[in-house]
Amino acid sequence: MKSPVASLLWRSLRVYQVFGANTDVGKTVFTALLARAAKDLPSKEAVSFLKPVSTGPADEADDYHIRRFAAGVAHRTLFQYDIPVSPHAAALASGKETPSDEYLLAKCRDFAVECAARGSGWLFLETAGGVHSPGPSGSTQADMYIPLRIPVVLIGDSRLGGISQTISAFESLHIRGYHVQSVLLFQDSQYENHVFLADYFNKHHGIPVVSIPAPPERAKDADQDAEAMAAYYARRDCQTRATQVLEHLDRRHGEHLASIESMAAEAHKHIWYPFTQQSLLKPGDITTIDSAHGDYFQTWTPPTTKAAQANTPVLKSSFDGSASWWSQGLGHSNPKLTLAAAYAAGRYGHVMFPGYIHRPAMDLASTLLDGMRNPRLNRVFYSDNGSTGTEVAVKMGLRAARLRYGWGTDQKLGVLGLRGGYHGDTIGAMDMAEPCAFNEKIEWYEGKGYWFDYPTVLCKDGRWTVTVNDELSKDIGEDRAYRSLGDIFDIETREQRGEHHRYEEYISKVLVALQQRNLKFGSVIIEPIVLGAGGMELVDPLFQRALVNVVRQSPHLFSSTTHPAPRDARDWSGLPIIFDEVFTGLYRLGRFTPSSFLGVCPDISVHAKLLTGGLLPLCATLASEHIFDVFGSPDKTDALLHGHSYTAHPVGCQVALTSLREMQAMERRGDWQWARAQGWQSSDDASQSSSADNELWSWWPRDFVEMLSRQTERVAGVWSLGSVLAIHLRDDAGAGYSSNAAQGLRDALAREREGAGGPWNVQARVLGNVLYVMASQSTKEESIRQIVELLQEALV
Known part of the structure; x- marks a missing residue:
């Protein structure tokens, strides 16, 4: 099976990548020196050289040089292009099929595996040109080689301008996560770059710089040139310094391994993990x-076993099946996001925000408001995470309701929500949820509100069903099957059939009963479409729409004495409606906002998680101008006195802006067309539309989801929408957070497998009896197909 290329790290094989600060700085000369010195070590280990891409005549190629001056070193060139130009231009001019980045990296790993099989040794992988010289596909080498995660020997530039070139090359590698272990360059008495760079790298980065005399000028006569180079390589000072570099590289290799192997035990002693019962946690x-x-x-x-240590890879590739707690959108270590963070850090660092503005915060606010297409929303309040953002939202909503209905500050107000709803772990956010495993043992917890029961959506035994529990069925009727998920989400057609009436009657009855108990509420807060931590429940969208509509049409149910009419069509009515889109927003479900599924616009919405593509914490709470106006008065204590030191920090705002614009560009380019074409918009869907804005689709194939649902002995139901796949397992002891029913399936995915790219597995998380697997917005079709195969093996 094809698999992602794992990092090239073995215990016995030391692999180093030789990058050049520029072209023609002596990469091959230094690599030859290191290879020769390694061959001469007392350990007599195998030494290998790999040139992934070479351009120019074969008799001038780098592996030819290695073969001539580093005898006994195994060598290989993967792609040789005769034209002496940049690899991307040479590949194009060759008329041959251009190898993809993935294919080239896989071939690199294949060679490394061969080297590791020979036992202890060294492998030097030499790049072409400079750090950002393009590979055959056009990707710059600094980006292309990231997945291999090979530690780097950087060859500096000893020529005029070489100081800048070398430092720039180092920084390009450093911000992409490369470990630059040593800088090597030639000595030049005219410029003495080596003197400056030795001081610079030692002072600022603790990286040793080693310089050696430059090789002789190239002789016109080939034989004379070869003799001169042989003499140069035989120089004692060259050999001594190359050996010193190898000793340093060997030491760093051992330190890296020791750090990896000891980290779990150290963490077990000192780290306090979230959502983890550590009395049950072992270092393993x-x-x-x-x-x-x-x-x-x-x-x-x-x-x-000890025998397996030598030539067994130390690392495996693990698919991040929870999108790193639902935050990862554009892939880990995405260079665009990395550079966005570096730019903002370099330009601003952090600057305080009250009464100030900077371009990243302004542009992000505009992008969010435009993307929501919500005529009610006009203001953006920044905070640090989703839990804080929902507290900000409820502060806004409660104040608006209190002032409109004339309640005093001593009036206790609650929220309306859904059972199993979850809005964060700070004290205020916990109070917005009913008692559950996340909050009921917290000393300050006071559940402040009422939480509606609701119908859910599951594919059960191949049929898409709106499922109603026994208690709720008394009010809204029994389960109802539909031809497709699209039919369920075609809420306008369902309303034309009158399906919403029983929902509205039930909601109104509950609100009347709450009013008769003299309970007061200040906001409605719901997670639109999907309740995440509450068990990955897909809520019937018609029910959520009915809830919003009933609340907006029933101000008399929230205050019997006064209920002023909304000032205009953009004003809130009944109660302020808050959508907690921390999990479901920003393309998680295939659209910029899940509110578009419901056909209603909230008065306040909260956004985090995918906002920064998983790189940095940031949250934005969006509100209407009418909500904003509530806090306006000459008295400062009437302001929204909320914030933290890092409010709207420029680094987070710039990364979020880059993340949103990239996802919007992906949508415009049609990057997700392969997923849209997986049967979700079939001809029998009543909801089918030519507009992409109205499409319902998933990264996970429809026929696969429906097939899983037919495994009725183990599976209670399945649903998928956007990047989320949720499998509800049967548990005779009862579903819920305390269930262990999904752990066996999680363990089956976690089992290590061997693939063409090396060992790999899938890291997934469970919510009681529910196993969910979440793609990122940049997940490729091949990865989805592989995980589909694993789930089929585990369940069928």
């Missing part, structure tokens, strides 16, 4: 992540 249960790229972690694999 802790997964050590060495790096991450795209959808995959590189995780430590403990050796099964």
Whole structure:
């Protein structure tokens, strides 16, 4: 099976990547020196050289040089292009099929595996040109080689301008997560770049700089040139310094391995984990992540036996099946987001926000408001995370309701929501949820509100069903089957059939009963479409729409004495409607906002998670101008006195802006067309529309979802929408957060498998009896297909 390329890390094989600060800085000369010195070490280990891409005549190629001056070193060039130009231009001019980045990296790993099989040794992988010279596909090498995560030897530039070139090359590698272990360059008495760079790298980065005399000028006569180079390589000072570099590289290799292998035990002693009962946690249960790229972690694999240590890969690729707690959107270590963060950090760092503005915050606010297409929303309040953002939202909503209805500050107000709703872990956010495993043992918890029961959506035994529990069925009727998920989400047609009437009657009856108990409410807060931490429940969208409509049409149910009419069509009515879109927003479900599924616009909405593509914490609470006006008065204490030191920090805002614009560009380019074409918009869907804005689709194939639902002995139901796949397992002891029913399926996915790219598995999380797997917005079709195969093996 094809799999992502795992990092090239073995215990016995030391792999180093040789990058050049520029072209023609001596990469091959230094690599030859290191290879020769490694061959001469007392350990007599195997030494190998790999040139993934080479351009120019074969008799001038780098592996030819290695073969001539580093005898006994195994060597290989993967792609040789005769034209002496940039690899991307040479590949194009060759008329041959251009290898993809993934294919080229897989071939690199294949060679490394061969080297590791020979036992202890060294492998030097030499790049072409400078750090940002393009590979055959056009990707710059600094981006292309990231997945291999090979530590780097950087060859500096000793020529005029070389100081700048070398530092710039280092910074390009450093911000992409490369470990630059050493800088090597030639000595030049005229410029003495080596003197400055040695001081600079030692002072600022603790990286050793080693310089050696420059090789002789190239002789016109080939034989004379070869003799001169042989003499140069035989120089004692060259050999001594190359050996010193190898000793340093060997030491760093050992330190890296020791750090990886000890980290879990250290964490077990000192780290307090969230959502974890640590009395049940052993060091072996802790997964050590060495790096991450795209959808995959590189995780430590403990050796099964001592014999397996030598040539067994230390790391495996683990698919990040929870999108890193639902925050990962554009892939780990995405260079665009990395550069956005670096730019804002370099330009601003952090600057205080009250009464100030900076471009990243302004542009992000505009992008969010435009993307929502909500005529009610006009203001953006920044905070740090979703839990804080929902507290901000409720502060806004409660104040608006209190002032409109004339309640005093001593009037206790609650919220209306849905059972199982979850809005965060700060004290105020916990109070917005009914008693549950997340809050009921917290000393300050006071559940302040009422939470409606609701019908859910599942595909059960191949049939898409609106499911109603026994208690609720007395009010809204029994389960109802539909031809497709699209039919369920075609809420306008369902309303034409009158399906919403029983929902509205039930909601109104509950609100009347609450009013008779003299309970007061200040806001409605719901997670639109999907309740996340509450068990990955897909709520019938018609019910949520009915809830919003009834509340807006019934101000008399919230105050018997006064209920002023809304000032205009954009004003709130009944109660302020808050959509907690922290989980479901920003393309999680295939659209910029899930409110478009419901056909209603909230008065306040909260956005985090995918907002920054998983790189930094940031939250934005969007509100209407009418909500904003409530806090306006000459008295400062009437203001929304909320915030934190890092409100609207420029780094987070710039990253979020870049993330949103990239996802919007992906939508415009049709990057998700392969997922849209997986049968969700079939001809029998009543909801089918030519407009992409109205499409309902998923990264997970419809026929696969419906097939899983037919495994009725183990599966209670399945649903999928956007990037989310949720499998509800049967549990005779009862569903819920305390259930263990999904752990076996999670363990089956976590089992290590061997693929063409190396060992790999899937890291997934469970919510009681529900196993969910979540793609990022940049997940490729191949990865989805592989996980589909694993789930089929585990369940069928």
